[in-house]
Amino acid sequence: MVSKVENFISVFFEQGDASHIEGFIEDAFSSCPSAYPDYESEINIGDRCLNYCIDPRCVVDYLLNIDAGLSDYQKRVLVSRYLQETLGLTADEQNWLTLNDQNSLIYEIYNGLLIAQNLNRCEREDCGLTGGYHEIVKLVRAGEILTADDKKELLTFFSILKCDDSELYSCFRTAQQNPGSSIDLFLMSIKQSLLTNNNALLDGCDNLPAYTDRWFELSTFDPLSVLAVRTKLEQLGEEYWIQTLENASNTNINTKWWKTAPSVNMDFFGIKITQFPNKPFPPFTPFTPQEFFDYLQDNFAAASFLGVGNACEGSIPTIQTYFEYNQPTDYNEWTIDSGVPAVFTISMPDDGNVICTQHDIANKYWTFSTFNAPGWLEGDSWDGFHPVSGNRRFGLIQNPDGSYTFYTSGVDRLTGWWHRIIPGEGFAFDKADELWKCFLDNIKTFVINNGGTVSTDYDCTTVRPKWQELRNAIKQGCDGLASSINNFPCEQAAPCE
Structure with missing residues (x-):
């Protein structure tokens, strides 16, 4: 149990920020299966899910829903780091979410990941939601004003792409997670060509x-x-x-x-x-x-x-x-x-x-x-x-x-x-x-x-x-x-x- 708690703290908290709630985190690992029966499957975040043995979302929810003594800032860091791990956000994107008072966007995505797990397209998998939400973060950070319909269309776009062409979806995800890379610049050039010339x-x-x-x-x-x-x-x-x-x-x-x-x-x-x-x-x-x-x-x-x-x-x-x-x-x-x-x-x-x-x-x-x-x-x-x-x-x-x-x-x-x-x-x-x-x-x-x-x-x-x-x-x-x-x-x- 100690290794699980330490692993969780190393990912989701600044060094020393969670020493006073280690007991709560330990309780979360013990209580999650019964307290949150909806979490039946794991979200595979690299290999960490194998260490947690439960979806880390459950632990995050547990800490948010009890009086663990977390400040609003600590809660924002906790959720934004969960999004960083889940969506594959860059460190700069995670810091932007945390330091620029993006509470509304953070919780919109956090709640959306739970409510709309598959958009009725794929069985028991995110099917493009991570790509869709990551793109929303990138666009809002770049100053794009997105309506609710814009966000819905983006989620649907990546959902269809993930389920119908996983190779191309992986290409988009690689570009998202490596801004400025050759792949990112390549996809940007195609997008720009279509934006400026519909033929x-x-x-x-x-x-x-x-x-x-x-x-x-x-x-x-x-x-x-x-x-x-x-x-x-x-x-x-x-x-x-x-x-x-x-x-x-x-x-x-x-x-x-x-x-x-x-x-x-x-x-x-x-x-x-x-x-x-x-x-x-x-x-x-x-x-x-x-x-x-x-x-x-x-x-x-x-x-x-x-x-x-x-x-x-x-x-x-x-x-x-x-x-x-x-x-x-x-x-x-x-x-x-x-x-x-x-x-x-x-x-x-x-x-x-x-x-x-x-x-x-x-x-x-x-x-x-x-x-x-x-x-x-x-x-x-x-x-x-x-x-x-x-x-x-x-x-x-x-x-x-x-x-x-x-x-x-x-x-x-x-x-x-x-x-x-x-x-x-x-x-x-x-x-x-x-x-x-x-x-x-x-x-x-x-x-x-x-x-x-x-x-x-x-x-x-x-x-x-x-x-x-x-x-x-x-x-x-x-x-x-x-x-x-x-x-x-x-x-x-x-x-x-």
Whole structure:
């Protein structure tokens, strides 16, 4: 028992500070199992837990909850040193907690470690809480103002990372515990790249085609800049929301690195129409370009294109996707009014929702933006993260040779992208590619069946990170073999060929 008490004092007290309470500490080691039955498992702090034979948290709680004669300062030192041992804080961080009257933060973390042991993700282990709380200490010490939501998001971020990619989590923990080290500087360089350029993950593709400007437009368009969209969301209630583009441009930099949502997909799927079809209703005359665009927009959620019963739904089992109006009022907004802000539900394995946020008749395009609705993504491993957000445009443009191209083009951004670079994974856009190719097939069928002509070759381009190569590059930095990633590995493909 003496060795246990001495070990505890050497870690949690200044030399000589605990001589008057050695008896209380000895009582704690004897009384903890019965006084605190909730402590059934040990928190392994290096090898010390083997010496304690009980969770040191129990001894700390025992000393805080009895009249052991500890001053407020001694209690603060006791708890901050427990946090230092548990979270792996540096000596400077522990001293900052103790000497700068950080009582509120100290006890917030101390109580949080007990209340939220696993965030419902891992069985009987902290699953990232130590990394999350350590990051909170580092950020607050650096002067960052964190809201309750910020802290919750950080805990969730590290919880998911620990459970889904323990190697990358260990890299973050090494950086936290060794500020200024090569690994710390390496991760900081990646964070900074994403904070200042939301397209950084795709910058490695430097031979992009002419529609780069359109992708930039889509990546920077903020749906909440549209009054009708904001009004619609207010009417639907607070459970409906759009992820705002906080770091959409270098002039509006988001300093909270864990909230960055970089672009992880830019695509373009187009079909060239050389002769417009006849109208499938009297007087059966050929569509003008404007009439064709209006017809396709009005009937977008019909079986001819992407509504219930469309050909894609039956011919490609892996898709089984169709669009339908969320409410009867959305039909009127879409077909009678301006189209903004009609809402569509997308029936697919993980049902989604989109809202029309732009409709430009003169330039012949509309834009859908993804948004969150109650029940979306329930049970998914992402928990608190809304993974994909993006804007997708549908439109009709004239080509230099006088023909027209109907297209859909999208930019998708990924919150929590760190969690997707685990071995063998990336974010699967293949099914989306199949859907948009099938959508072009439906347009081709409609045009041909009604006397029009189209090109047999589609114009398709996708730009995405090479996830496995990206992981390998990050692993090199985490192993101390690289100081930065000059160009994020990226792949440009033509999926319709």
